[in-house]
Amino acid sequence: MKLQVNPEQRYAKMRAHTATHLLHAELAQIFPTTKQAGSLVDIDLLRFDFYAERLLTQRELQELEITINQHIYEALPVELIETSFTEAQKFGAKAFFEEKYGDEVRIIRIMKGEDPLSVELCGGTHVSNTKEIGAFTILSQEAVASGIKRLTAITGPKVIEKINQEESLLDSLVEQFAIKSYAQIPEKATKMFKEYEEMESKLEGMESQLIHSLLQSAPRRSTVDFTIIIEVPSDTNFKVLGHIAKDIFKDASSILLYSSEGNYLIISDGSISAKSLAHKYQLRGGGSDTAAQGKDPQVTQIS
Numbered sequence: 543m544k545l546q547v548n549p550e551q552r553y554a555k556m557r558a559h560t561a562t563h564l565l566h567a568e569l570a571q572i573f574p575t576t577k578q579a580g581s582l583v584d585i586d587l588l589r590f591d592f593y594a595e596r597l598l599t600q601r602e603l604q605e606l607e608i609t610i611n612q613h614i615y616e617a618l619p620v621e622l623i624e625t626s627f628t629e630a631q632k633f634g635a636k637a638f639f640e641e642k643y644g645d646e647v648r649i650i651r652i653m654k655g656e657d658p659l660s661v662e663l664c665g666g667t668h669v670s671n672t673k674e675i676g677a678f679t680i681l682s683q684e685a686v687a688s689g690i691k692r693l694t695a696i697t698g699p700k701v702i703e704k705i706n707q708e709e710s711l712l713d714s715l716v717e718q719f720a721i722k723s724y725a726q727i728p729e730k731a732t733k734m735f736k737e738y739e740e741m742e743s744k745l746e747g748m749e750s751q752l753i754h755s756l757l758q759s760a761p762r763r764s765t766v767d768f769t770i771i772i773e774v775p776s777d778t779n780f781k782v783l784g785h786i787a788k789d790i791f792k793d794a795s796s797i798l799l800y801s802s803e804g805n806y807l808i809i810s811d812g813s814i815s816a817k818s819l820a821h822k823y824q825l826r827g828g829g830s831d832t833a834a835q836g837k838d839p840q841v842t843q844i845s
């Protein structure tokens with residue numbers, strides 16, 4: 543039984559392979575000493591690993607896409623030359639010199655006018671003209687190992703698929719935001735974020751006002767150790783409670799605030815250690831001389 547090769551898939555791999563050579567050639571413009579560290583060619587998908595000390599900038603990536611697409615619509619011929627390895631070196635072909643090549647080698651050469659744009663020793667199959675690649679776009683860039691970077695890119699119909707996917711994503715945002723066009727998305731998002739922040743700070747203000755009046759009106763008691771003891775509702779935000787209590791009860795040397803669940807906060811002006819007060823009543827938690835907090839049902843029994 544002979545293995546059937548889907549001609550469409552085979553052609554899609556050829557597009558990706560020729561695009562890999564274009565990418566390699568353009569990367570060599572940015573990193574003159576770069577070498578290929580590995581490569582994967584799939585159906586309109588390519589992954590290219592290369593030696594480079596740094597990642598490409600966003601601008602370099604964009605320019606790379608523009609240049610490679612230019613080479614695609616310039617419709618450059620892709621030549622296959624079968625020659626000897628010695629002759630191939632005269633062509634200046636890029637090759638893995640760690641690898642052994644036989645006497646007969648294949649060179650894939652992409653010409654731009656009189657000048658070769660790319661010359662590589664390669665046994666793979668290629669399109670015969672760069673225009674067949676259709677389109678090229680980079681999906682991602684990453685560092686895979688020390689000194690090795692990886693670019694993943696797509697070619698041909700996959701580029702349109704990606705555009706369509708991104709368009710539906712943006713369409714759903716336009717619908718959700720109830721705006722007219724993609725161009726309004728950044729402005730709308732900034733506005734919503736600003737509104738959210740304003741609401742958040744408004745809420746925080748309301749919360750501290752609420753805690754303020756709560757602390758002022760709540761029944762309070764005192765013991766030998768605590769100047770003021772107040773039980774607060776269980777949903778009280780203990781994060782802001784301390785600041786506000788300190789602000790209201792400036793003269794108190796030690797304050798105990800707790801909820802019925804056992805959340806507690808001890809604040810002290812320093813004349814008596816908050817931490818040692820918690821320790822004295824064997825309350826679970828921790829803190830410093832000026833503030834101690836934790837959760838321990840025992841706290842409700844202090845009298």
Ligand SMILES: [Zn+2]
Pocket residue numbers: 559563662663664665666
């Ligand atoms: Zn190749």
